[in-house]
Amino acid sequence: MKLEPSKVIWFNGELVPWEKATVHVLTHALHYGSGVFEGIRAYKTVQGTAVMGLKEHVARLFQSCKLINLQLRWTESQISDAIRATVRENGHDACYIRPLAFSGYGALGVHPGDNPVELAIATFPWKGHFTPESLAQGVDVCVSSRRRMAPDTHPAMAKCTGNYVNSMLIVAEARQHGYADGIALDYTGYVSEGSGQNIFLLYDGRLLTPPVGASILAGYTRRCILQVAKDLDIPTVEQAIPREMLYTSSEVFLCGTAAEVLPVRSVDRRQVGSGARGPVTEKIQKRFFATLRGELDDKHHWLTPV
Template identity: 50%
Template structure:
């Protein structure tokens, strides 16, 4: 992977600081105990100017994640939203990835985090297609991971927390080592859960299936977007337990996520899915999704926040 494209500034605790001066102490609590929650958000270049997709929903999820981990963010939701916009403006970016980060900082070191301050940072940088430039059209080859998704009542999967991504890294690294673009994790009961950083959808006989929250998935913003678009198109969506073998006989399978957007899956465990190419329902959902994020159709859900 290419090195991150450095921008000019990072927002830290209410102030913009130069990129290379955005530092934390090596004994910062989050570095040792994963006491950190975060978001991944995209700003798109549109004909009407730069626009952040579903900013409010992302920041609301950030606050929900922090609440689950008993972290009181020292800024309001509106202040964090405005800080995201301020950071994009300061870096003069027309399109970018946005990473708000809430973490417990430096003070004491031990499992009990309460004495450590809750700090906030927001970084933005240019970023391309997460699974490769051709993935959106051609699809990707994936595998079922040998690693199980985190189990219920162990760590909370509804929080987008740094600690959850230890599990995700194991899934991703295994897939990469074996020559696949991504891995799909099963839940603790053997049902389909999600990718290392994406939700998953299955199309069979014109119906869309996707795991529900009880499969220990992250409540994805793009997942919610796709469900709304599908229902608008009159396509039935069922949130149900999905057995592993259902993936192999699907007509279409695709990932969703802020980074992955809507990415077709062409094979799983070297079994070709459908015709081994992007299917018609996946293509239609992509077309509508990209029309929304690029401000090419009316924004009836108020999903776009324009940078003015």
């Protein structure tokens, strides 16, 4: 994601110029991964700019803070207001939104002591990781040699910065071998998720996805897909998924704020289904994107106007 600077960043309660939102090199989070973040998008809808899953993303930010013992000085509604204000001030009609809370400058032991907990909210234009062709034709992925963290190690449910070394290595290995991304298994060897996406498989007419207990980040998009599937009368099951099912599914897709709904056409060079976007994936994509553009009734209240 190549950054295109915007005008301002919300930093500890104030809107400051983009280039002034800086920290000291001895900031605790830079050394120990003691930060949490969110990835949110605002879409241009026919009714104006709207943030997707604002309440849920802010709630997950608080949950992540709790899981790594960061105490924020702002409430959920203050942060939601700050996000909307930043999008407005930067004049975006569509953008990526990156709130980041972290243990700041002060003590430099592993224990953060009473370091200040800082919060920044950046917004910037962004077209997404994946091209329109990938969204239409699907991508090639591999199963990663690197697993997701075991449940008694890092808190997989927290979107904390330290966890993303795992994601970074998964995607780097995949790219090195010519794949768009990698699918990680969990510590028991069942399918977990992509480097920054949850995964769904269409198997015998049912839509399967790994449960939260498979060391996944419980994605907001995953939740939306489960709602869309219900609306479309597609049965869904959260269950342990053996790796073999990736190869024998009729359809596979990844989902997330960045990936949106991204078809997978092969895993480990083995063709999935017809080797192209499957009809169920396409149906889900259509419903998902039409809601985001404000063309369909937002019956599950995904969108918040800025």
